[in-house]
Amino acid sequence: xxxxxxxxxxxxxxxxxxxxxxxxxxxxxxxxxxxxxxxxxxxxxxxxxxxxxxxxxxxxxxxxxxxxxxxxxxxxxxxxxxxxxxxxxxxxxxxxxxxxxxxxxxxxxxxxxxxxxxxxxxxxxxxxxxxxxxxxxxxxxxxxxxxxxxxxxxxxxxxxxxxxxxxxxxxxxxxxxxxxxxxxxxxxxxxxxxxxxxxxxxxxxxxxxxxxxxxxxxxxxxxxxxxxxxxxxxxxxxxxxxxxxxxxxxxxxxxxxxxxxxxxxxxxxxxxxxxxxxxxxxxxxxxxxxxxxxxxxxxxxxxxxxxxxxxxxxxxxxxxxxxxxxxxxxxxxxxxxxxxxxxxxxxxxxxxxxxxxxxxxxxxxxxxxxxxxxxxxxxxxxxxxxxxxxxxxxxxxxxxxxxxxxxxxxxxxxxxxxxxxxxxxxxxxxxxxxxxxxxxxxxxxxxxxxxxxxxxxxxxxxxxxxxxxxxxxxxxxxxxxxxxxxxxxxxxxxxxxxxxxxxxxxxxxxxxxxxxxxxxxxxxxxxxxxxxxxxxxxxxxxxxxxxxxxxxxxxxxxxxxxxxxxxxxxxxxxxxxxxxxxxxxxxxxxxxxxxxxxxxxxxxxxxxxxxxxxxxxxxxxxxxxxxxxxxxxxxxxxxxxxxxxxxxxxxxxxxxxxxxxxxxxxxxxxxxxxxxxxxxxxxxxxxxxxxxx
Amino acid sequence: xxxxxxxxxxxxxxxxxxxxxxxxxxxxxxxxxxxxxxxxxxxxxxxxxxxxxxxxxxxxxxxxxxxxxxxxxxxxxx
Numbered sequence: 001x002x003x004x005x006x007x008x009x010x011x012x013x014x015x016x017x018x019x020x021x022x023x024x025x026x027x028x029x030x031x032x033x034x035x036x037x038x039x040x041x042x043x044x045x046x047x048x049x050x051x052x053x054x055x056x057x058x059x060x061x062x063x064x065x066x067x068x069x070x071x072x073x074x075x076x077x078x079x080x081x082x083x084x085x086x087x088x089x090x091x092x093x094x095x096x097x098x099x100x101x102x103x104x105x106x107x108x109x110x111x112x113x114x115x116x117x118x119x120x121x122x123x124x125x126x127x128x129x130x131x132x133x134x135x136x137x138x139x140x141x142x143x144x145x146x147x148x149x150x151x152x153x154x155x156x157x158x159x160x161x162x163x164x165x166x167x168x169x170x171x172x173x174x175x176x177x178x179x180x181x182x183x184x185x186x187x188x189x190x191x192x193x194x195x196x197x198x199x200x201x202x203x204x205x206x207x208x209x210x211x212x213x214x215x216x217x218x219x220x221x222x223x224x225x226x227x228x229x230x231x232x233x234x235x236x237x238x239x240x241x242x243x244x245x246x247x248x249x250x251x252x253x254x255x256x257x258x259x260x261x262x263x264x265x266x267x268x269x270x271x272x273x274x275x276x277x278x279x280x281x282x283x284x285x286x287x288x289x290x291x292x293x294x295x296x297x298x299x300x301x302x303x304x305x306x307x308x309x310x311x312x313x314x315x316x317x318x319x320x321x322x323x324x325x326x327x328x329x330x331x332x333x334x335x336x337x338x339x340x341x342x343x344x345x346x347x348x349x350x351x352x353x354x355x356x357x358x359x360x361x362x363x364x365x366x367x368x369x370x371x372x373x374x375x376x377x378x379x380x381x382x383x384x385x386x387x388x389x390x391x392x393x394x395x396x397x398x399x400x401x402x403x404x405x406x407x408x409x410x411x412x413x414x415x416x417x418x419x420x421x422x423x424x425x426x427x428x429x430x431x432x433x434x435x436x437x438x439x440x441x442x443x444x445x446x447x448x449x450x451x452x453x454x455x456x457x458x459x460x461x462x463x464x465x466x467x468x469x470x471x472x473x474x475x476x477x478x479x480x481x482x483x484x485x486x487x488x489x490x491x492x493x494x495x496x497x498x499x500x501x502x503x504x505x506x507x508x509x510x511x512x513x514x515x516x517x518x519x520x521x522x523x524x525x526x527x528x529x530x531x532x533x534x535x536x537x538x539x540x541x542x543x544x545x546x547x548x549x550x551x552x553x554x555x556x557x558x559x560x561x562x563x564x565x566x567x568x569x570x571x572x573x574x575x576x577x578x579x580x581x582x583x584x585x586x587x588x589x590x591x592x593x594x595x596x597x598x599x600x601x602x603x604x605x606x607x608x609x610x611x612x613x614x615x616x617x618x619x620x621x622x623x624x625x626x627x628x629x630x631x632x633x634x635x636x637x638x639x640x641x642x643x644x645x646x647x648x649x650x651x652x653x654x655x656x657x658x659x660x661x662x663x664x665x666x667x668x669x670x671x672x673x674x675x676x677x678x679x680x681x682x683x684x685x686x687x688x689x690x691x692x693x
Numbered sequence: 694x695x696x697x698x699x700x701x702x703x704x705x706x707x708x709x710x711x712x713x714x715x716x717x718x719x720x721x722x723x724x725x726x727x728x729x730x731x732x733x734x735x736x737x738x739x740x741x742x743x744x745x746x747x748x749x750x751x752x753x754x755x756x757x758x759x760x761x762x763x764x765x766x767x768x769x770x771x
Contacts, residue, residue, distance in 0.1 A: 068725040242724035374742035486754035
C-alpha cells in the first residue's frame with residue numbers, strides 16, 4: 001500500500017453514523033477553518049476543513065452521517081460517492097467515529113467500511129458515558145483506536161498523532177465476520193468458476209446485495225445459480241448479511257465493554273417528561289414560544305444597530321457623491337438601502353440558528369420531530385419538516401436550506417414548497433404598521449396581539465392543505481421511511497453552536513446578499529426612470545420638505561414601476577387595493593421588506609418624518625370621492641395578501657438552488673401569489689359584506 | 694421458539710420487552726439498524742397522537758412509524 005509521506009497535503013475522511021459525535025470531532029480537529037466542499041454533481045453539503053502538522057496540510061472531510069454503506073437516498077449515495085472516490089479527491093485515510101454508547105451499530109458500519117480495503121483508524125467517542133476498553137477493541141478490529149472527548153479537546157492531539165502515524169504506515173483492516181458455511185462455499189464456487197471480484201464482492205453477488213447485471217453472460221449465470229441455491233435454503237441475502245454483521249458486532253461489544261450498560265439513565269428520566277403524551281406537548285409549545293420571544297426581543301436592539309450603521313454609511317457617502325446625483329441615488333437608495341435591508345435580518349438568522357444548534361446539540365430536536373410527526377405526517381410532510389418550517393418563521397431562505405435535514409426527497413420538496421408560506425420576519429413591519437393603525441386604536445392591545453398571532457398562523461393553515469394537494473398530485477409516489485433516531489441528551493457544545501451559527505450567517509449573506517444586491521439595483525432603476533420634471537418651486541406655496549415629498553411622489557407615480565402598478569390596479573381592486581397600495585405591493589415583489597419604505601414614498605413622506613407620520617398618512621388617506629382609503633377590511637385583506645404572497649426573489653432563487661430546477665421555484669411563486677390574491681379578495685369582500693368598513 | 698406466541702411489533706405496549714423473531718418484507722434499512730431476528734427490544738413510548746412509536750434497540754432509541762414496522766414479528770420476553 002502506498003504511503004502519503006511525500007505528499008504536501010493528505011485527505012482524511014471522517015466517517016460515522018449520525019449522532020456519533022462526528023461533527024464535534026471534525027470541529028475540534030479543524031476549528032473554524034471550514035467551507036462547503038465543491039464536488040461536481042453533488043448537492044449534499046460536505047464540509048471541508050484543514051489543519052497543519054509540521055508543514056503539511058491535512059484536509060478533513062466531514063462525510064454526512066451514514067447508517068450503512070447501502071444508500072437508500074440520493075444524499076447518502078452522493079456522500080458515499082465522495083467518500084469512496086478513487087481519483088485525485090480520494091481519501092488517504094478514513095477516521096471512523098465510533099460512539100462508545102452505541103457500539104454495535106458503529107461496529108456494523110465499521111464492518112462495511114472495512115471492506116473498502118482503505119487505510120483507517122477509529123476515534124472512539126462518548127467514552128465519558130460508557131467505559132470501553134480501547135486496546136481490546138483495537139485488537140478485535142485490527143486498526144488503531146483513539147479515545148477522544150472532542151468537546152473538551154481530550155485525545156484530539158493523540159488523534160492527530162495517530163493520523164500522522166497511519167498516513168505514514170497505513171493499515172487496512174481484515175475482518176472475519178463469520179458468514180455461514182454455505183455462503184462461504186458459494187463464494188468459493190464463484191471464485192473457482194472464474195467470476196471476477198474480491199471475496200467481499202463475490203459474497204455480495206451471491207447474497208443479491210450487489211447487482212450482477214454488469215458481469216459477462218457466463219459469470220452472471222454462475223451468480224444466479226448461487227443466488228438461487230441460497231434462496232432455496234431459505235436465506236434472505238440482505239437480512240443474512242445484516243444478521244452476520246450484528247452477530248459479530250455483539251461479540252466484539254461483549255468483549256470490550258468494561259461496565260454493564262445502565263438500564264435507567266439520565267436520558268430516560270428526561271424523556272419521561274419531555275416526550276410525555278401531555279406534558280411533552282405543552283413543553284414543546286413553551287420551548288417554541290421561548291424561541292420566538294427570544295428571537296424578537298434579542299434581535300431588535302441588534303437590528304436597530306445595523307439600521308443605525310447603514311444610516312451612518314449613507315450619510316458618510318452622501319457628501320462626496322452629491323456632485324453626481326444619479327450615482328448618489330444609486331449608491332444610497334439602491335446599494336446601501338438594498339443590502340442594508342438584508343443585513344437587518346442577520347441578527348434574527350443568527351439567533352434562530354443559535355437556538356436550532358442548541359436544540360439539536362442537546363438532542364431535543366429529534367424529540368420535537370417525534371412529537372410533531374403525526375401532526376405533520378398526515379399531509380405528506382413528516383416530523384423533520386418541523387425544523388425547516390420553524391426556521392421559515394425567521395426567514396424562508398435558511399428554512400428552505402434547513403430542509404436538507406429531510407432524507408426523503410419528496411417530503412423535502414413538499415416542505416420547501418410550503419416553507420415560504422410561513423410568516424417570515426420581513427412581514428412583521430407591515431403587520432405592525434397596519435395593526436397599529438386599524439386594530440390597536442379601536443380594539444385594544446389584546447386584539448392587536450391576537451391579530452399578530454393570527455397573521456403568523458394563516459400561512460400554516462394554508463400550508464397544510466397545500467402540502468396535501470402536492471402530496472396527492474405533483475409528489476405522488478413512495479417515500480423513504482421516517483426512521484428517526486433519538487440521540488442521548490447532552491449539553492450543547494459551544495464550539496459546535498458557534499460554528500453552525502457562523503456557517504449559516506455566511507451562507508445567508510452569500511445567497512441573499514448577491515441576489516438582493518442585484519435586484520435592489522434593478523428595482524431602484526425601475527423607480528428612478530424615467531425621470532420626472534422637477535416641481536416648480538416658485539409657483540407653489542410649499543416648504544422645501546413638501547416640495548421634496550411631492551417630487552418623490554410624482555417620480556414614483558411616473559416611474560416604470562408606478563406605471564405598471566397603475567396598469568394592474570384593476571386586478572387588485574376586488575381585494576380593496578387602490579393604485580397606491582397596488583404600486584407598493586408591486587414594488588415589494590422582489591423583496592417584501594421594501595413595502596414599508598415604498599408606502600412611505602407613495603403616501604408622500606419626506607425625509608425626517610417617522611413611522612408615526614406614515615401611520616397618520618395612511619389613516620387619513622382618502623379615495624378620490626373623499627371617503628377613507630382604508631378600513632379594517634382593506635387592512636386585513638392587505639395583511640392576508642402580504643402573509644401569503646411570494647414577495648421575495650431570494651426565496652425563488654433559493655428554491656431554484658436547492659431543487660436544481662426553475663420549475664419548482666416558479667411553481668412556488670405562482671401558487672402562493674394566486675392563493676394570496678384569492679384569499680385577499682375573499683377577506684375583503686366578506687369584510688364589506690359584514691360591514692367592517 | 695414457540696411460533697404461536699409471535700405477535701406484530703406494533704401490538705406491544707410501552708414498557709413491553711420482546712425479542713425479534715422474524716423480519717419479513719420490511720425495508721433493509723431496518724435490519725441495518727439492528728432489527729434482526731434474535732434482537733432484544735423494548736417499547737419506550739408512543740407519540741401523543743399514537744404514532745410513531747419509540748423503541749429501544751441495540752443501545753439506541755429508534756422511532757418508527759406503525760406503517761414501517763409491519764413485517765417485524767416478535768415474541769414477548771418477561
